[in-house]
Structure formats: structure tokens, C-alpha cells
Amino acid sequence: MKELDCYERSINGVVVMVEPYSQKQHTQQVIYRILDANLDRGREGLRIIEEWCRFGLDNPQLAQECKQLRQELANWHTSELRAARDTPGDPGTQLSHPQEETRSSVTSLLQANFCRVEEAFRVLEEYGKLYKPGMGQAFKQMRYQVYTLETNMMGYQRHQLLWRSHLYLVTSSNCENLFETVEATLKGGLTLVQYRHKTADDIVRLEEARKLKELCRTYGALFIVNDRIDIALAVNADGVHLGQQDTPVAIARQLLGPQRLIGRSTTNSGEMQKAIAEGVDYIGVGPVYQTPTKQDKPAVGLEYVKHAAENCSIPWFAIGGIDTNNINDVIDAGASRIAVVRSLMQAEQPTLVTQYLLSQLNRVGSESGE
Numbered sequence: 001m002k003e004l005d006c007y008e009r010s011i012n013g014v015v016v017m018v019e020p021y022s023q024k025q026h027t028q029q030v031i032y033r034i035l036d037a038n039l040d041r042g043r044e045g046l047r048i049i050e051e052w053c054r055f056g057l058d059n060p061q062l063a064q065e066c067k068q069l070r071q072e073l074a075n076w077h078t079s080e081l082r083a084a085r086d087t088p089g090d091p092g093t094q095l096s097h098p099q100e101e102t103r104s105s106v107t108s109l110l111q112a113n114f115c116r117v118e119e120a121f122r123v124l125e126e127y128g129k130l131y132k133p134g135m136g137q138a139f140k141q142m143r144y145q146v147y148t149l150e151t152n153m154m155g156y157q158r159h160q161l162l163w164r165s166h167l168y169l170v171t172s173s174n175c176e177n178l179f180e181t182v183e184a185t186l187k188g189g190l191t192l193v194q195y196r197h198k199t200a201d202d203i204v205r206l207e208e209a210r211k212l213k214e215l216c217r218t219y220g221a222l223f224i225v226n227d228r229i230d231i232a233l234a235v236n237a238d239g240v241h242l243g244q245q246d247t248p249v250a251i252a253r254q255l256l257g258p259q260r261l262i263g264r265s266t267t268n269s270g271e272m273q274k275a276i277a278e279g280v281d282y283i284g285v286g287p288v289y290q291t292p293t294k295q296d297k298p299a300v301g302l303e304y305v306k307h308a309a310e311n312c313s314i315p316w317f318a319i320g321g322i323d324t325n326n327i328n329d330v331i332d333a334g335a336s337r338i339a340v341v342r343s344l345m346q347a348e349q350p351t352l353v354t355q356y357l358l359s360q361l362n363r364v365g366s367e368s369g370e
Contacts (some may be wrong), residue, residue, distance in 0.1 A: 032084030034127050038120040039077045045117035046070045052110060057160060062153055069142060105220040114150045118143060155259025158238050161222055162261060162282060165192040166361040168317050168339035173197050175345045179211055185344050186219040188354030194241050196226035209235045229255050244271060249278040267300055269307055276314060284339060287320020288330060293341050302333040309334025327360055336361060
């Protein structure tokens with residue numbers, strides 16, 4: 001006859017008598033192991049993010065936020081949780097996924113580690129409720145802090161890359177080899193791409209934008225969508241570019257949030273000053289020369305380029321009919337950034353043309369100290 005308050009448990013095929021309090025202790029040890037593993041996971045992920053804030057972005061404020069979160073985790077990582085660790089007996093150490101073996105860019109590395117930290121904090125929030133009063137609420141708040149950190153950091157990184165970008169590719173509607181051409185320019189060092197297609201059905205635009213976004217992500221480039229805020233949000237683009245007759249900047253900012261980029265086309269000093277006042281992140285200056293892509297707009301010439309060079313306080317790109325033959329004239333007028341369409345989309349060797357244009361622009365950038 002079984003003793004009161006005992007139950008049978010099979011261990012390696014042998015039935016033994018186990019007292020109820022032992023089961024409670026076993027459950028407690030499992031919770032300790034879960035908390036220990038996720039505290040480690042959270043601290044590791046935050047350290048990876050912190051290193052990029054410190055060395056990649058040179059941003060002490062973001063690095064300090066990561067460090068403070070790590071220190072908070074350390075305060076919860078008690079000796080009794082560490083003592084429950086059983087690395088040799090943990091089946092999770094043998095689990096892996098092919099996506100964990102490679103990282104296509106710094107952006108994908110950061111996003112993977114933000115996901116790791118956020119998942120760890122959610123586990124700590126739930127299981128922490130079984131460990132100590134207040135632990136669940138504490139990690140709920142820290143999880144929200146990480147969401148904000150991710151938004152701020154990815155936004156800061158976008159702006160940093162925008163400032164470093166001197167060549168801007170705007171795609172054309174009639175390119176037969178859209179993806180091959182864009183990838184060729186990315187291989188040449190391009191870091192800023194705008195998807196522009198005025199006539200395609202939305203299904204086509206959405207699919208093309210999604211593929212281009214993935215290409216840009218692979219090569220660590222910014223991806224902007226022309227005009228269509230809905231498509232930009234659907235594919236998680238880095239921002240939108242707006243014409244003078246497109247959605248007002250204030251509404252675009254409300255929809256996109258403060259961390260995505262907004263560009264604006266301008267043709268004169270008045271439009272330039274208005275765009276800056278509205279809070280855009282960059283402007284287009286042109287069309288410098290007459291171009292088929294802007295048949296309804298007369299060329300503004302190099303005078304507006306000279307004006308922008310002397311008066312524009314945000315990144316600006318000279319655009320409109322610029323190619324390998326006239327780029328130095330545009331540079332001499334004061335431009336250190338240009339946007340092109342046909343020069344790359346119709347080039348026989350897009351990679352080589354990209355490298356040439358960048359070499360000219362980078363020479364100017366190094367001379368001016370940018």
C-alpha cells in the first residue's frame with residue numbers, strides 16, 4: 001500500500017516513490033534554469049547591440065542605455081539562479097537554425113539581436129511572476145525600453161547612412177532587368193535606392209518593392225519608396241520621397257513616425273526653405289538638366305545647385321540628367337551628392353559606372369571634409 005501523500009514516478013524505467021514536495025522543488029529548479037538562461041540571453045544580445053552603438057555609431061547615449069539595461073539584468077541574476085544552471089544537460093545547446101549561421105549585414109545582425117533580447121524579456125516577464133514579486137512588472141517595463149531603443153537606434157543608423165550616401169539611384173519604370181541592375185549598382189558601392197514606378201498595378205509595385213527592400217537589406221543600403229507611404233510601410237522601407245504635389249510632409253511624418261526618412265523634390269529656393277521648415281530629412285535639387293523623366297519640369301540649371309551648396313542645411317542631391325559626362329560640372333557648382341536614373345538604369349555596366357560616379361563624389365567629399 002502506498003504511503004500517504006506519495007506518488008509513483010518512473011525514472012529510467014524504474015518506478016520510485018516520490019514525495020510531493022520534491023515535485024515542487026523540481027518545478028522551482030526548472031523555473032530557475034529558465035530565468036538564468038534568458039538573463040544570459042538578454043545580456044548577450046544587449047552587449048552585441050551596445051558594441052555597435054559604441055564603435056559603429058559613436059553614440060555614447062545609446063551605448064549607455066544598453067549598458068544600464070545590462071546592469072539591471074545583472075541585479076536580477078542572483079546566485080541561486082546561476083546555481084540552477086545545467087549546461088551539459090540542456091537540450092537547447094544542440095538546437096540551431098540555418099539563419100543563425102550567417103548575417104547578411106550589420107542591420108540584419110542588429111535586428112536579430114533585438115528580437116533575441118525582446119523574446120528573452122518576455123520570458124523573464126512571465127516566469128518572473130513565479131519567482132519574485134515585481135519581477136514580471138520590471139521586465140515588462142524593460143521590454144518597452146528595448147522597443148524604444150530599437151526604434152531610436154535604427155532611426156539614428158538610417159540618418160547616419162543618409163549623411164554618408166553621396167550617390168542615389170532612382171529606378172525607372174521601363175527597365176527590363178530591374179533587380180539585376182539594382183544589385184549591380186549595390187555591388188559597386190551604392191548605399192541609397194529609391195523605387196519609382198508610376199504606372200504599374202499595386203500588386204506589381206508591392207512585389208517589386210519587397211524584393212528591392214530585401215536586396216538593399218542584404219547589401220546594407222537604404223531603401224526609399226517614391227510617393228507611396230502605404231507601400232513603404234508594407235515592406236518596411238527606410239522612408240519615402242515626396243514630390244511637391246504629393247502627401248503633405250506633416251501627414252507623412254505622422255504615418256511613418258520620427259525614425260523613417262522623408263525626402264522632398266524641390267526646384268527653387270522657396271521650395272527648399274519650405275521643405276527644411278517642414279522637417280524633411282533630405283531634398284532633391286533639380287532637374288539640373290532637361291530629362292525625359294521630368295518632361296513637365298524645365299531644367300533649373302547650375303544656379304540652383306550653387307544656391308543649395310551655400311544655403312541648404314540638410315543633405316541634398318542634385319538630380320536631373322546627370323551622367324558621367326557632366327558630373328564634374330555639377331560638382332564644380334557645389335554638389336557633393338547626386339541622384340541619377342538613366343545613368344545607371346540604362347548603363348551597360350552598372351557596377352563600373354557606379355564606381356566611377358562614387359570615385360568622383362568621394363574625391364569631393366574628402367576634399368571638403370565630409
